[in-house]
Amino acid sequence: MSFSLHGVGVSKGIAIGRAHIIERAELDIVEYSISDEALVSETRRLREAVAQAKLDLRAVRDEIPAKTAVDIAAFIDTHLLMLEDATFTVDTERIIKERLCNAEWALKLQHDALAQAFDDMDDAYLRTRKDDVDNVVSRIQRILLNHAPIKLEIQGHRLEGMIVLADELTPSDTVLMKRNGIAAFATDSGGPTSHMSILARSLGIPGIVGVHGIRKYVRENELLIIDATEGVVVGDADHATLAFYRDKQAERERHLISLHRLRAAPAVTLDGCAVDLQANVDLPEDFVAAHDVGASGVGLYRTEFLYMNRSDSPDEQEHFESYRSLIEVLDGLPVTIRTLDLGADKAFAREPGRHVATNPALGLRAIRLSLREPSLYWPQLRAIVRASALGPVRLLIPMLSTLEEARQVVANVRAVQSDCAKNHLAFDANMPIGGMIEVPAAAICADQFAPYLDFFSIGTNDLIQYTIAIDRVNDAVNYLYDPLNLAVLRLIAGTIDAAAAEKIPVGMCGEMAGDIRYTRLLLGLGLRQFSTHPSLLLELKNIVNMTDVSSVEKSARLALETTNPDELKTLLATLV
């Protein structure tokens, strides 16, 4: 009988293929004591295993295609750095010596101590970095135990078209899966914000994480269906189910191909309203993707990737080079560069001893952090100002909550510009400076901000989080995360109106902008600029081009006054 298991889809798409199960987590670690005489040979065993692990990882790194983003290599470098770190060798050797125990046991003790340190961290993103420790330790354990490293299992084209099931996967595994034609994956653990998930999205591999117990219920080589869009794994499918998913898969492929015809078409509603469809860029891979889907610009360049997986910060030149390559690919289209939005669930290489906040999403995050940490902020600001000489650049300030922050950034930009002028460095003196409206304080007082800014960008991911008071990375309150919450809708409408009154452009770059269930409602509320991941942009254009704005405006505005939840639901249903 067919069964289905549920998890969190990290990328879109359906794959049908045979399962290959990677048993990786349950290494059978034998613990035993060694004699004084065996000390030297046991230490050598450990060193050789570490050396082999480094060789394996370097080989994986060398196989990354040249045109793949540097960030992917950086993930592997993180593991290489750990292997080179004294914590893995000197400390583990010390444990062997002090406890007279075998290398596997010493490594396990070392792993447990490090894992505990990660578990104790308040920062959700940093806690997920424990995966790196697990990965590196199990890699060495496997070699010690003569297990085939995972890379050998997914190496070559042996598993082409198959679906990999694992307890967890690493960023380097994700690169290899893509290279070797693996159709999809599902893992027992992991979260949608882990590096592996982020890479899977960028590389376009259908994948589901958090499918608890998947390897218990599936047999090797069993035919599986992965519906990553819905986060469902279907096993033992009967003919009818298989036919259903094959149709769904074919339909999606046809739909994507048919959407491609829209690439060069203008985004214009049936009644002639021109709509600006821009792309969100999270990774260097997205630069080209944004161009390929015919985005009219980049509405949000999340620059946080420049700071991830490293202990230092990018300098001015590194920022500048990254902006230059995006501007070059976009070839004259506007590029909106957001200053760093580190903190909360986003990576932040904390110095030892830095206080970890109890409520990081309400703490020193985004522009607050920038204004507090000159070494992070000024190199980026200078690079953005210099990049403005290369093409149409807009600077975007994340998480504005007071007008003072906006005024301070504008003053800082002017200071950098006059410094550039003194040093004969080119820049665009008219570079627009805009603000993310993603904190209720800014949305409620958008009319106060509008005269000081050149544009608004509504960040619904955070606006929803802060308005309804739900942590956007906390599973337990996910059910409350509702873009159609009346309070959220009123804040969005108020922001659009405040921008219109001041005649400044307003866009939306949160996930709501790319979700076609809300497109008509947003058009009805007056939104004309959407920014979303390139993979969603053509679907969005399709809906825009089939909408008659004049017919949805009245209902959209009426929704803002409809306090009866049932009536509101009925009304919103007419706008889908």
Ligand code: PEP
């Ligand atoms: C948002 O909050 O909607 C947004 C686009 O920013 P981020 O998701 O990077 O916080």
Ligand code: MG
């Ligand atoms: Mg945000």
